């Protein structure tokens with residue numbers, strides 16, 4: 001008989017239908033009640049075993065984690081807690097699970113412990129809910145852009161250019177570190193590299209996306225990106241996924257409109273389509289909050305927060321206004337910031353971003369027109385000669401979720417920047433060509449997918465929203 005999935009069955013009212021279910025035992029109570037989960041939904045289905053007519057040897061093997069196939073009839077539930085249940089007529093153990101060895105017991109485990117068992121943590125309610133949401137968000141991203149007439153463009157993963165100019169890249173090499181080929185002057189002979197030159201894993205697909213936007217008009221990439229920064233925070237990964245739209249003829253205002261509409265749209269999508277998982281995560285966060293001191297508790301529940309973001313305008317504030325607010329704010333005057341704000345030009349740290357979002361404006365904020373000196377080379381210089389058309393979207397609990405800009409489309413200005421920053425012009429000849437041949441105003445941004453998943457699921461640590469996190473000193477699994 002064809003396998004039915006639990007999600008389908010739980011919403012069915014076709015009683016007395018005969019079905020076969022396959023899944024994993026979450027719990028087995030009183031030699032009678034199996035809570036069965038097959039991953040299709042956060043909810044288990046209760047399967048009632050006729051223990052008097054089932055072999056003792058089989059009953060013993062129905063343990064937490066075991067894979068089973070059950071055949072039975074759907075009936076209206078006799079007990080509390082569920083509407084339907086399965087009256088089991090046949091049960092087969094597909095894969096045993098030794099309870100002495102199985103790490104995932106039906107009790108509360110710490111997220112640290114589960115991170116060490118990342119290959120099994122997906123069998124818990126929390127992680128299955130997070131990963132189903134991650135999947136739904138990924139679908140919503142593609143749906144949004146394709147419906148808006150964007151083309152999905154696959155940026156290369158191996159690259160010869162450092163898009164962000166920050167030098168935080170992982171080298172890609174096949175050379176033997178013990179026997180490096182040398183040139184006559186004793187330096188490493190890079191022409192012997194696999195690609196005939198130094199290459200790295202990409203930090204961003206933006207530069208390539210710009211070349212595509214200049215032909216296809218509206219494009220987006222959604223792929224893995226890599227940063228070799230030594231940041232051990234709850235918001236940084238060495239390997240993360242980034243969504244980068246790039247649009248010809250868009251200026252910075254259009255770019256901000258796009259970012260805001262896009263974020264609201266994907267969050268709305270999961271509010272409508274992932275109700276059970278969100279309800280579970282909402283309760284989880286509320287419970288977690290109860291164990292925290294009052295000042296650390298969230299002011300809103302997860303669902304309130306998501307609805308708030310969808311229903312309210314993001315506040316747009318220039319960097320200069322933000323610096324004025326920060327310079328005069330209480331925590332700055334009382335020397336509570338680790339990095340005090342003294343003057344215009346200071347780079348904003350996450351403590352400042354979070355103050356603006358969580359304490360001052362109490363809503364998502366888009367900061368724009370940053371000092372040129374703290375932003376990447378490709379951003380368009382304003383007429384004041386000192387700020388660039390950059391924008392960062394800041395979110396409560398997360399800080400920066402989006403970074404983007406209007407791009408410098410003027411060849412001469414771009415070349416001056418590249419020279420001033422000592423960037424090798426020869427490496428970027430193809431990028432500069434877009435400014436030579438039919439250049440135009442264009443803009444784009446990058447949204448860190450894991451930060452979006454973090455916000456949407458209410459998870460505190462970014463390592464808990466990606467299946468197998470890569471961070472400094474850690475690439476297990």
Ligand code: 4AD
Pocket residue numbers: 163164203204205206227235236237238240242244245400401402403404405444445446447448449450451
């Ligand atoms: O601000 P970033 O560095 O911008 C860029 O890479 C641009 N080239 C994007 C563009 O305009 N096309 O990164 C964009 C976003 C950040 O706002 C953040 O959400 C996320 O990527 N991000 C990270 N997420 C997890 N771990 C890290 N180490 C991250 N670094 C950046």
Ligand code: MG
Pocket residue numbers: 400402403
């Ligand atoms: Mg940034």
